Amino acid sequence: MERKKPFWNFFTSGYLILVLLFIYLPILYVMVFSFNDSKSMVSFSGFSLRWYESMFSNRDMLDSIKNTVIIAVIATAVSTVIGTVAAIGLSKARRVIRNIILEINNLPVLNPDIVTAIGLMLLFLSLKIRRSAVTLTLAHISFCIPYVILSILPKLRQLDDNVAEAAMDLGATPWKALTRVILPQIYPAILSGALIAFSMSFDDFVISYFTAGMDVQNISMYVYSMKRFNPAVNALSAVIVIVVTMILILANLIPHLRDKKNKKEEPET
Amino acid sequence: MKSFFRMSYPYILWIAIFIVAPMILILLYAVTRSGNSTLTFRFTLENFTRFFSDPDFLRVLGTSLRIALFTTVFCILIGYPAALFIAQQPERRQTFLILLLTLPMWINMLLKTYAWRGILMNFDMDSEIKVFIGMVYDFLPYMIIQIHTAIAKLDRELLTASYDLGANKWQSFLKVTLPLSVPGIISGITLVFLPAVSSFVIPKLLGGGNYVLIGTLIENYFLVAGDWNFGSAISLIMALIIIGAMYLTRKLDRDAEEE
Numbered sequence A: 001m002e003r004k005k006p007f008w009n010f011f012t013s014g015y016l017i018l019v020l021l022f023i024y025l026p027i028l029y030v031m032v033f034s035f036n037d038s039k040s041m042v043s044f045s046g047f048s049l050r051w052y053e054s055m056f057s058n059r060d061m062l063d064s065i066k067n068t069v070i071i072a073v074i075a076t077a078v079s080t081v082i083g084t085v086a087a088i089g090l091s092k093a094r095r096v097i098r099n100i101i102l103e104i105n106n107l108p109v110l111n112p113d114i115v116t117a118i119g120l121m122l123l124f125l126s127l128k129i130r131r132s133a134v135t136l137t138l139a140h141i142s143f144c145i146p147y148v149i150l151s152i153l154p155k156l157r158q159l160d161d162n163v164a165e166a167a168m169d170l171g172a173t174p175w176k177a178l179t180r181v182i183l184p185q186i187y188p189a190i191l192s193g194a195l196i197a198f199s200m201s202f203d204d205f206v207i208s209y210f211t212a213g214m215d216v217q218n219i220s221m222y223v224y225s226m227k228r229f230n231p232a233v234n235a236l237s238a239v240i241v242i243v244v245t246m247i248l249i250l251a252n253l254i255p256h257l258r259d260k261k262n263k264k265e266e267p268e269t
Numbered sequence B: 001m002k003s004f005f006r007m008s009y010p011y012i013l014w015i016a017i018f019i020v021a022p023m024i025l026i027l028l029y030a031v032t033r034s035g036n037s038t039l040t041f042r043f044t045l046e047n048f049t050r051f052f053s054d055p056d057f058l059r060v061l062g063t064s065l066r067i068a069l070f071t072t073v074f075c076i077l078i079g080y081p082a083a084l085f086i087a088q089q090p091e092r093r094q095t096f097l098i099l100l101l102t103l104p105m106w107i108n109m110l111l112k113t114y115a116w117r118g119i120l121m122n123f124d125m126d127s128e129i130k131v132f133i134g135m136v137y138d139f140l141p142y143m144i145i146q147i148h149t150a151i152a153k154l155d156r157e158l159l160t161a162s163y164d165l166g167a168n169k170w171q172s173f174l175k176v177t178l179p180l181s182v183p184g185i186i187s188g189i190t191l192v193f194l195p196a197v198s199s200f201v202i203p204k205l206l207g208g209g210n211y212v213l214i215g216t217l218i219e220n221y222f223l224v225a226g227d228w229n230f231g232s233a234i235s236l237i238m239a240l241i242i243i244g245a246m247y248l249t250r251k252l253d254r255d256a257e258e259e
Helices: A006-033 A050-056 A059-091 A095-110 A113-126 A133-158 A161-169 A174-203 A206-211 A219-225 A232-265 B002-030 B046-052 B055-087 B091-106 B109-120 B127-153 B156-164 B169-180 B182-198 B201-207 B214-224 B228-258
Strands: none
Touching (some): A006 B055, A006 B091, A059 A133, A059 A232, A095 B002, A113 B002, A113 B182, A161 A174, A219 A232, B046 B228, B055 B127, B055 B228, B109 B127, B127 B182, B214 B228
């Protein structure tokens, strides 16, 4: 093999640092300017917390945060349950049927968001359902389920069918086989499906914009509909960045810690 | 075990209502005239002729395709070396770098675009360039991750063999790594080109009100003009172009493999 060249290493590290800087630039930029004491996004004139105060006294902005969280929690819970049940069902389906359903399941994943959005809008309009927080939540559940299924199904197909069969041969009811044998084995996949669903719902703009009525807004819709540039959004972004980072660190740390704990408990072989 | 299949019945009903029915509705609206009641509709292709006979609409379509193409090409140009260099790092550092790359993907795209609006206020530039920067920014991580996955899967023995047979680093890259990472580039293109064509948030926030892409057009016909028939037709045209582009990319990939 070739020897490592210091110049080449220097070049590749430099390139990667530049790319990462580009990717983190807007995030760092809003965090810095969220503490600016003027409205400017060009020059930093001094430290202040006025945009955080402005955020916490802005009813519309706070409402949009509340709506986003409530909708994301409901959409995650419902889509995770429906998606898990459906994935278990599909894993036992005949191959032809499973493939057809998966093709349809993939449509919202592959379609541009705007196509999914107007499809759902036309559905609600032609059923004469007034667009509201309810239609918005239904739409979110609908586009989250495919991601839940896509994250669980591969795991299910790796499972050994014989284990559940054995449980039932030994007298377990199908319900028990499901909850005691199948679910514990796919639990990490369910969690990651739920995490994806939550983030999809939390960040969605396009589908929400077309399926919500006039009376409800999530964060994305609020930011989109703002007429003038408002630095309070910087404060909001900074808070979201911190929260998301903490959630991701926890999500990456918990399985890691559990693995370590399991390793300690298991006798060495 | 077969009885577990029944668990998917509710979902089959769900996709019939929330996935299949909306697609059929778009198709129906696209081939009918507005004002018709659902019972007496008459099929017409006039929504499509209206689109293709108006130079303004064609120009918008051209702009959308151009900016999506440029975005995709630049994501490959910037992303390929990044993916390659990440793949050359030790295993643990690779995991860490990929984690660093994925972290901003979890943050609301609108907020990141809004941040770019603040940054780009410092510069006086053409709206198309602003939109272009916003799009490359938004889609670059997807491209890097797809290409990295393809390169990381490569069998290292192949490179060793290539060196043993006398190829230098550059030749081995061109003959081994690059061709074998094409599937990664292809799935990267799918993840970048497709949403870039239909994007309407980035053009609106960074390009200003006068910068219209096909997504903006669909938004206007649905939410401002209330002409769902024409709006449906435009989105059908867009969807067909995207499917066509994807088919072409996959075919080029297959042809290249056969050679």
